[in-house]
Amino acid sequence: MLARRALRWAARRGGQRPPVRGLRGSPRVRSAMPSWVIDRYGRNEVLRFTRDMVFPVIHYPNEVIVKVHAASLNPIDLNMRSGYGATALNMKRDPLKIKSMDTEFPLTLGRDVSGVIMECGLSVSYFKPGDEVWAAIPPWKQGTLSEFVVASANEVSFKPKCLSHVEAASLPYVGLTAWSAINKVGGLNQSNCSGKRVLILGASGGVGTFAVQLVKAWGAHVTAVCSHDAGTLMKKLGADDVIDYKAGNLEQQLKTLPSFDFILDNVGGSTEKWALDLLKKWSGATYVTLVTPFLINVDKLGVADGMLQTGVTIGSKTVKHLLKGVHYRWAFFMPSGPSLDEIAQLVDSGKGEHGCGYVCICTSPGTDDQESCM
Numbered sequence: 001m002l003a004r005r006a007l008r009w010a011a012r013r014g015g016q017r018p019p020v021r022g023l024r025g026s027p028r029v030r031s032a033m034p035s036w037v038i039d040r041y042g043r044n045e046v047l048r049f050t051r052d053m054v055f056p057v058i059h060y061p062n063e064v065i066v067k068v069h070a071a072s073l074n075p076i077d078l079n080m081r082s083g084y085g086a087t088a089l090n091m092k093r094d095p096l097k098i099k100s101m102d103t104e105f106p107l108t109l110g111r112d113v114s115g116v117i118m119e120c121g122l123s124v125s126y127f128k129p130g131d132e133v134w135a136a137i138p139p140w141k142q143g144t145l146s147e148f149v150v151a152s153a154n155e156v157s158f159k160p161k162c163l164s165h166v167e168a169a170s171l172p173y174v175g176l177t178a179w180s181a182i183n184k185v186g187g188l189n190q191s192n193c194s195g196k197r198v199l200i201l202g203a204s205g206g207v208g209t210f211a212v213q214l215v216k217a218w219g220a221h222v223t224a225v226c227s228h229d230a231g232t233l234m235k236k237l238g239a240d241d242v243i244d245y246k247a248g249n250l251e252q253q254l255k256t257l258p259s260f261d262f263i264l265d266n267v268g269g270s271t272e273k274w275a276l277d278l279l280k281k282w283s284g285a286t287y288v289t290l291v292t293p294f295l296i297n298v299d300k301l302g303v304a305d306g307m308l309q310t311g312v313t314i315g316s317k318t319v320k321h322l323l324k325g326v327h328y329r330w331a332f333f334m335p336s337g338p339s340l341d342e343i344a345q346l347v348d349s350g351k352g353e354h355g356c357g358y359v360c361i362c363t364s365p366g367t368d369d370q371e372s373c374m
């Protein structure tokens with residue numbers, strides 16, 4: 001597995017196919033393209049359709065331009081539409097003000113894309129024009145609600161063969177977020193997850209439905225917390241125990257179960273005040289939350305003070321819980337083509353009880369009749 005991953009990294013950096021001089025792909029004859037953009041933050045009325053969005057340009061040799069066949073929306077797009085994270089994301093967009101941007105507008109939302117490579121930068125040898133790919137574009141870049149989008153080749157991966165573009169576009173952002181929380185931050189993987197007791201809070205959402213299937217595919221015993229409506233779906237996705245958080249006191253319901261090795265918190269709020277006590281003590285058990293105040297702190301306090309406040313908060317919580325015998329971590333979405341390669345393999349592997357793979361695409365999680373399992 002590691003060797004294959006290393007090979008992919010090498011290939012993405014130009015190790016496999018000979019380097020190409022100049023841009024490769026269809027000659028471009030247009031300078032504008034259709035997009036959904038916003039020109040200010042607000043509610044849905046700020047969304048504007050335009051046919052005159054500037055065509056994306058390859059600025060760095062490792063970038064590709066993808067023709068978007070399908071895109072999808074996540075809660076972060078709604079939040080970004082309202083201005084969430086604007087301070088930190090703008091700093092990341094243009095840290096040295098080299099593009100002399102006065103404003104981030106017009107801003108294109110949408111993180112997920114499934115489409116076809118149209119152009120490759122000079123150093124891209126892993127992909128070629130015409131390849132079918134999927135990706136999650138980081139929030140400091142222009143989004144995917146456009147005809148074309150530019151991405152780093154390291155953010156892009158070959159689309160799973162068994163999914164259509166529309167199906168594939170529902171997965172990358174939630175898949176990579178769950179992968180980051182469970183694998184990169186939480187340290188679980190195919191070889192160490194078997195038999196572990198995993199609790200997923202907020203299991204019926206985009207991230208949660210992916211997380212349930214991932215740890216189940218790796219052999220964990222999965223307890224899913226969701227509302228009653230999603231119970232049947234959770235069972236179909238492989239959850240061993242399903243707990244309805246609306247049926248009485250959740251903390252008391254969970255305390256009747258044996259302790260957990262790993263908790264993924266997709267809910268936040270006051271949950272962590274009691275949920276860490278559900279972990280096994282002094283055995284390396286880990287609590288990972290995806291609901292963090294990082295961007296809110298930076299928006300409220302500015303970059304320096306916001307990051308300082310964030311550092312103090314995470315540092316003190318980590319130490320406090322370590323002294324009680326458990327690990328406490330924050331996780332974030334991480335764009336990654338190589339991680340998407342591994343997710344694509346799971347999707348295409350065809351081992352799950354749903355036919356083609358472990359990963360079952362829920363077009364609108366939470367209701368059984370909208371489930372579509374590829």
Ligand SMILES: NC(=O)C1=CN([C@@H]2O[C@H](COP(=O)(O)OP(=O)(O)OC[C@H]3O[C@@H](n4cnc5c(N)ncnc54)[C@H](OP(=O)(O)O)[C@@H]3O)[C@@H](O)[C@H]2O)C=CC1
Pocket residue numbers: 074075076174177201202203204205206207208225226227229230245266267268290291292331332333365366
């Ligand atoms: N740090 C990061 O980089 C990222 C953080 N996130 C965060 O992760 C969280 C999950 O994201 P996503 O899956 O896309 O969001 P969704 O809106 O798709 O899912 C949230 C789910 O949580 C469920 N839920 C709400 N309240 C509770 C509760 N008290 N107990 C159990 N379940 C509950 C809802 O179920 P129901 O409707 O049935 O109540 C819903 O299905 C969000 O808070 C999001 O902001 C997401 C991506 C990246």
